[in-house]
Amino acid sequence: MLGDKGYDSNAIREAAAAKNAWANIPSRSNRKQRFAFSGWLYQQRNLVERFFNRIKHFRGIATRYDKCPENYLAAVKLICARIWCAA
Incomplete structure (x- = not known):
């Protein structure tokens, strides 16, 4: 699951984990606990956003x-x- 910093919450991360999905969401600056994050995978999210913009x-x-x-x-x-x- 890809999302921006606006989706960084424990509830969303727990919902993703319940469905056996990995939440690739950058942590907010005020978050104490950091999570695994792939910068390359996050950049690929741009392709999907550009596609929706085109259609x-x-x-x-x-x-x-x-x-x-x-x-x-x-x-x-x-x-x-x-x-x-x-x-």
């Missing part, structure tokens, strides 16, 4: 006109294919 340029996805989940997913897949073909 939100399409108005139908950003405003979610279609309320049917299947149709919305189909629209996201079409936009992903379009972005991939343009690259």
Whole structure:
């Protein structure tokens, strides 16, 4: 699980541990206990954020006109294919 410093809380870390997931969240500056943190993995989070930024340029996805989940997913897949073909 990747998150920024805003998600650094014991409750979130415990919820991740309960699901056998590792929380790669940088510790806040006022936290006494430090946790394991991978800087390289945290930088890869940027790829996901840039992807969501690109698909939100399409108005139908950003405003979610279609309320049917299947149709919305189909629209996201079409936009992903379009972005991939343009690259």
